[in-house]
Amino acid sequence: MTEQTEILIIGAGPTGLTLANLLGRRGIRTILIEARDKLIDYPRAVGIDDESLRAMQGLGLVDKVLEHTVPDQQIRIVNGAGKIIAGINPTTREFGWPRRNGFVQPLVDQILLEGAQRYDCVEVRLGAKATDVVQDADGVTVTVHSQGKDSSIRAEYLVGCEGGRSFTRQKLGIPFTGETRRQRGLVIDVANDPLGTPHAVFGGDPTRGYATLSLPHGIRRWEFMLLDGEDDDLINSDEFLHQLLRDHVAEPAELDVIRRRVYEHHARLADRFRDGRVLLAGDAAHVMPVVAGQGWNSCIRDALNLGWKLPAVVRGLADDRLLDTYAEERRDHVKAMIDLSVGMSKVVTNRSKVTSAVRDTAAAVIDRLPKLKSYVSGQGFKPMPKYTRGVVVPGKWPESKSVPIEDGVQPGTGTLFPQPHVRTADGEDVLLDDVTGDGWRIFVWNNNPEHFLSADSLAALTALDATLVHAVPATQLRWTAAHATPGVCVVGDASGMLKSWFHARPVSVAIVRPDHVIAAECLAQDLNRTLQKVFGSAYLLPADGTPLPAGSGPGTDSSHFVSSRKRELTS
Numbered sequence: 001m002t003e004q005t006e007i008l009i010i011g012a013g014p015t016g017l018t019l020a021n022l023l024g025r026r027g028i029r030t031i032l033i034e035a036r037d038k039l040i041d042y043p044r045a046v047g048i049d050d051e052s053l054r055a056m057q058g059l060g061l062v063d064k065v066l067e068h069t070v071p072d073q074q075i076r077i078v079n080g081a082g083k084i085i086a087g088i089n090p091t092t093r094e095f096g097w098p099r100r101n102g103f104v105q106p107l108v109d110q111i112l113l114e115g116a117q118r119y120d121c122v123e124v125r126l127g128a129k130a131t132d133v134v135q136d137a138d139g140v141t142v143t144v145h146s147q148g149k150d151s152s153i154r155a156e157y158l159v160g161c162e163g164g165r166s167f168t169r170q171k172l173g174i175p176f177t178g179e180t181r182r183q184r185g186l187v188i189d190v191a192n193d194p195l196g197t198p199h200a201v202f203g204g205d206p207t208r209g210y211a212t213l214s215l216p217h218g219i220r221r222w223e224f225m226l227l228d229g230e231d232d233d234l235i236n237s238d239e240f241l242h243q244l245l246r247d248h249v250a251e252p253a254e255l256d257v258i259r260r261r262v263y264e265h266h267a268r269l270a271d272r273f274r275d276g277r278v279l280l281a282g283d284a285a286h287v288m289p290v291v292a293g294q295g296w297n298s299c300i301r302d303a304l305n306l307g308w309k310l311p312a313v314v315r316g317l318a319d320d321r322l323l324d325t326y327a328e329e330r331r332d333h334v335k336a337m338i339d340l341s342v343g344m345s346k347v348v349t350n351r352s353k354v355t356s357a358v359r360d361t362a363a364a365v366i367d368r369l370p371k372l373k374s375y376v377s378g379q380g381f382k383p384m385p386k387y388t389r390g391v392v393v394p395g396k397w398p399e400s401k402s403v404p405i406e407d408g409v410q411p412g413t414g415t416l417f418p419q420p421h422v423r424t425a426d427g428e429d430v431l432l433d434d435v436t437g438d439g440w441r442i443f444v445w446n447n448n449p450e451h452f453l454s455a456d457s458l459a460a461l462t463a464l465d466a467t468l469v470h471a472v473p474a475t476q477l478r479w480t481a482a483h484a485t486p487g488v489c490v491v492g493d494a495s496g497m498l499k500s501w502f503h504a505r506p507v508s509v510a511i512v513r514p515d516h517v518i519a520a521e522c523l524a525q526d527l528n529r530t531l532q533k534v535f536g537s538a539y540l541l542p543a544d545g546t547p548l549p550a551g552s553g554p555g556t557d558s559s560h561f562v563s564s565r566k567r568e569l570t571s
Contacts, residue, residue: 005031006314008142008155010130011162012039014105015282015299017112019159021059022307024119025438028314031153032116033144035129035162039113042189042259045105045296046213046221047073051385052300053097054419054516057431058438062097064111068216070102073200080205095516096419096431102200102215105296133158133171133278140277156314157323158278159306161299164266166284172275178268178287178338184226186235186244189259193220194249212248219258222248232262267338273327281306285330288338298337301385301515305330308439308514312540317463319539325390329517333385387414391513391538393520393530403506403523412505412521417443417512420497423474425481425490433516436489440466442531443510444524445502446473450485452509452527460535471498 007023009016012034023030048069056062075088090099116122125146132143140158144151160168169176193214200213209225224244226234234240241260242252249255266287273280282299305326312318388394392414397405419432440461442449449468450458461468470490472480477492484490493499502508507521511534519537522530534540 002141002152002154003031005029005153005155006157007031007310008033008140008153008158010034010142010158010160010168011166011282011284012036012109012113012124012126013161013163013282013299014045014109014112014296015284015303016159016161017109017116018055018059018300018303019161019281019307020116020122020124021061021112021119022303023311024116024122025059026308026311027121028311030119030122031155032122032124033128033130033142033146033153034124034126037127039106039109039126041106042261046102046215047296048101048103048108049297050093050095050097050099051416052297053101054095054433055300055304057096057433059112059115061111061115065103065108068104068107068111070198070214070216071098073100073102073198073214075100075200075202077202077204080203080207082203085204093420094418095416096421096433102213104216104219107216130162130167133168135275135277156277157310159310160278160280160284161282163283164268164287166280168278169270169280169284172278174275174280175271176268177271178266180264180266180268183265184232185263185265186224186226187259187261187263188222188224188241188245188257189215190220190222191218191256191258193218194251194255195220208244226262235260235262269331269335269338273331274323279306279323279326286334286338288334298334301333302330304515312464312538317540322391322539325538329385329387329390332389333387385414385416385517387517391519391534392517393533393537395520395522395530397506398523398526400506400523405506406504409504409506412501412507412510412518415518416516417510417518418497418501419516420493420495422471422498423477423492423494425477425484429494432491435491436467436469437465439514440464441469441512442466442527443469443471443498443512444527445471445498445508446476447508447524448485448488449509449527450488452524453531454528457528457531460540464540473499 006029009019009030009032012032016032016034020030020032048065053062053065056065072089072091076084077086077088079085088100092099113124116124128144128146130142131145131150134141135158139154139156141152141154142158144153158168160166162168164176195212195214198214201211203210203212208227211221211223213221215221222245226232238253241257245252245255268287270280270285273285281302283295285302286298288295288298309318309322309326313320313322394411394413397411421429422432422435423429424435442461444452448470453461468488470480470484470488471493472490474492474494477490481490505521506523508524509522509527509530510518511520511531513519519534520530
């Protein structure tokens with residue numbers, strides 16, 4: 001007998017576990033299978049950024065995750081002589097959390113596993129290996145081997161998240177384009193950190209590049225470049241490890257080594273992220289060198305993108321074409337992250353004394369230019385998500401003599417909406433997402449959103465569990481909350497960040513997706529028309545405002561769409 005589910009996930013790494021949590025929150029029947037009998041228990045990724053912490057916040061797990069982080073971890077880049085040539089120390093909180101954090105991946109992955117197990121609609125099966133995948137127009141059937149027996153699971157959609165050697169990707173014959181650099185690295189993790197300092201060091205030594213990082217709970221990581229002629233088997237030689245570490249600690253033989261592992265610098269991208277009813281995510285879709293610390297975080301971004309699109313399609317709120325936008329949006333950003341990681345890897349592993357001297361000279365020049373130095377220190381080189389295709393409605397700035405536009409102002413559409421601390425009507429000081437939720441949100445500055453929305457639009461927003469947010473200066477909060485329309489969330493801009501965001505742009509409305517990406521922005525009077533365009537781009541509603549019946553493309557009346565779908569969900 002074939003088991004039935006709505007979504008089947010293969011791979012219990014960070015992508016699959018995060019996606020399982022997101023689907024569980026939205027009530028989607030999900031089975032996650034993992035070939036291993038337990039999660040990987042040795043440290044791998046060592047950096048978690050502010051975007052990922054915001055995702056953990058949305059899952060209700062951030063407090064547990066923070067216990068395993070080093071917040072605001074600085075990076076010092078040094079040359080072969082040990083001189084600091086650059087520093088990376090971003091201290092801003094655009095999204096509510098520190099931008100750079102050391103962390104212990106196995107402990108955080110375990111939190112994600114326990115988080116997924118909170119939901120009755122989610123089942124995680126360890127020791128269950130996928131051995132075949134067959135799809136048709138209506139779904140995907142996966143053969144699973146577990147406890148010596150084969151069984152079948154039938155799902156509406158399958159998401160392959162099983163890492164760089166993805167069975168799903170190989171079964172579908174999807175090319176994994178890119179390179180594996182000849183340069184190898186050796187990772188050494190030790191307990192009872194012999195240094196104890198909180199920062200990270202990247203050593204651009206042409207003799208042998210290295211890095212070392214302080215991790216939570218007394219773990220210290222070193223990564224050393226392996227030279228041509230040095231065999232992988234050298235990792236089993238204590239003498240070789242002691243030789244590498246002699247310039248770093250006084251007594252290498254006294255170190256409590258918990259892991260030693262050789263890795264290669266992969267930079268690969270799947271040619272496509274979707275094949276019919278099968279999607280690839282995380283390392284199954286892309287891998288990158290470890291230097292920029294963006295591999296784990298890129299996995300979380302994939303899960304966030306799919307975590308609202310799959311439920312919308314499965315629940316009949318959006319046409320299947322919405323899933324095509326996943327690859328449209330994520331592939332370009334992942335490619336930028338791969339390029340950044342490759343570039344940083346070349347800086348650290350470069351063996352040319354001439355190139356190293358040029359790098360050191362350039363660093364000295366940057367150090368004398370405050371703006372450029374601040375750009376590097378603030379990690380301004382990190383490519384932020386900016387979607388120009390998919391579920392976004394880029395548009396021209398409004399033509400109004402009452403709304404002047406400053407030179408150099410960039411549209412917010414396609415980027416992430418900020419997350420400041422705000423004040424609630426009860427006087428609490430909280431992060432924005434904690435009061436507005438993690439679904440669709442309509443942020444309107446100093447106006448009640450309901451006044452600018454039609455009955456059809458309000459009905460469709462209700463079906464999407466969207467939140468209408470009326471943002472005001474904190475001084476107006478008490479009065480505004482007392483006169484608020486039921487169902488409209490009023491927040492006081494205690495920090496001034498929301499006002500600054502709107503002040504910098506000739507708009508007063510931001511339509512924000514569940515993954516915090518701004519789908520569109522406009523003036524208040526244009527909200528309803530702009531919302532129809534957003535729904536059209538998401539295959540939720542066509543651009544002319546007529547609602548979209550489930551799965552049929554541009555169609556008829558929204559009240560029919562909403563009520564008929566609710567009957568389906570409750571029957």
